[in-house]
Amino acid sequence: MKVIYFHRNTKAGYSINKVTQTIVREIEDKEEYYMPSAGSGLKDLIKNIRFIRSHRQKGAIHHITGDVHYGILGLIGYKSVLTIHDTVGLDFIQMSRLKSLIYKMLWFRIPMMLATKVLCISEVTKSYLMKYSSRKDIRVIHDAIDSSLQFSQLKQINSPVKILFVGVKDNKNLIRCFEALKGIDCIVTIIGKPSPKQIRALSENGINYTSKSNLSDKELNAEYYNCDIVSFCSLFEGFGMPALEAHQAGRPVLCSTIPVLKEVAGEAACYADPYDVASIRSAYLRLVNDETYRQQLVEKGKENVLNFFPSFIKKQWEDVYHEL
Template sequence: MKINYFFRNPKVGHSIHRVFRTLIKELDTTLDITIYEVSCVGSMPIDVLKNNIFTYKKKNKHAIHHITGHIHDVLIALIGVKTVLTIHDLVFLDNVKNPFKRCYKWLFWLYLPLKIADKVVCISDQTKNNILSKIKTDKLEVIHNAVDPIFKFSKKSFNQERPVILHIGTGWNKNLDKTIKALEEIPCHLRIIGTLNELQLQLLKMYNIDYSNRFNLTDEEIRLEYINSDIINFPSLYEGFGMPVIEGQQTGRIVITSKIEPIIEVAGNGAVFVDPTSEKSISRAYKKVITDNVYRLDIIEKGLVNAKRFSVKNIAKQYVELYQNLAKT
């Protein structure tokens, strides 16, 4: 069976590439896979046109074409062949206030792609339900993201005196500002992965936070960051999935995260949940995790069990079944 994967231009970001690279490596043993990356970064009409021309030229009536995300509009070039679309979240609609942009995104990123695609994979029940609240369709199927097998359990003595708190991501939704304020007067080292802006730097100085910062890390460097940490901090305001939750669980670290969907769905009972809008809630979680050894170890054990749901073999099996069923139609 031949599968053609289409990715956005890597200059836009590597998160989707990273998630699917894990899956494709597993699937490549049983499927005939070709990977394409569209040529244009932007989403202006000329970019959309060029990306659709690129996609049309790669069209193959004997293959299943899988659009991995972000470039939903290239499905227009794939009318008449078998297609799968992955929708990670609806942030492209939920966060757009301009009515014209919102209408454009709704039409070309949601409505038409849903009409054209044979199957639509949602990475969480939350994404599925969000789509169904806007458009009724029977094409949706939930398949979670797979956790990269490079993340393995790594035993570490918890640093109760000055734990290393790993915070991944500095975008608006990653809630670093609230994290900084919640850590006031808690002895720790805050390890931040991502580019810091001026306001975040000012807050770190204002609240006298002991921190270090890195960005543009390789997969191996990210793996080591998890190993060297004591606490994984992920109190996001909005997520399509939440990979750091299961990466932290699989490494054997305590995870503090938001009591919102889809993170609740992803984390299971293997994380400490907080109200991401409340500094007091986040701060209480830190103090509980740092001081209560029994509680911490219990959550870590539950996290290790939960992470098994997202093993690459389990997720790859679900994709193979999806492709096989589609090939039969």
């Protein structure tokens, strides 16, 4: 059973490829291809669809692993699996009416109609997808945690507390988090390049910070080990891998109360209302000051992450392939 994987161009983003490779590298009979174009213009779409057509094979299973959903147009008549990670572009980012319509049709409605199997990575994402498709067979298969990230015992927190933020897009809610940290003795590490507005918020709230970009997996793992608390108080997510990575690394994590993070992190996170700065601040202070609570979260995280081990998720992928 050969599986041909089609991935988006790495210049279009790193996160989807990272979580996908956790499983793909364990699949034996496979071929992998990355889209030649990272853009989303008409010429880019045509180029990528033609690329997929030129690499499809009769009898093989073709799996589009995320983002380039429109690539299904190059697989009509062939066995296909489409993984959809989120609907951020439709449900969070503001677009013109025309652009939103085109995006909805080419990235969601048409691909979900044509794909042999449609997968998504959380029950919350599935609920959003149901707005754009009448399919009843959309299947939820969670992302898998990278097993290269190992548990590291958290030592006592000393001042300044080291807080890790992963991601800088608007849905990550960094500015409210920075406002909540005003007056708390901390050093913030941000994975990604903060915007001028975010940098201004850091300065206005007197927060010492460093930002790091283009990290290898090993370097990103080191940031988890080096921090005391992982902050992931997002407004919108398709899944929530940083919460699991905090669990795997043995670090307490602050999450927002959005449903998908409760689905992923369960009882192993300290929750805050992402729209309420006072709520976020209260959560930070509890994590900083209550050592017993921190350790309870870490222990619950060790248990929770077992549900996302690669071997468990790989079997679910293979079950889908065997159905084709």
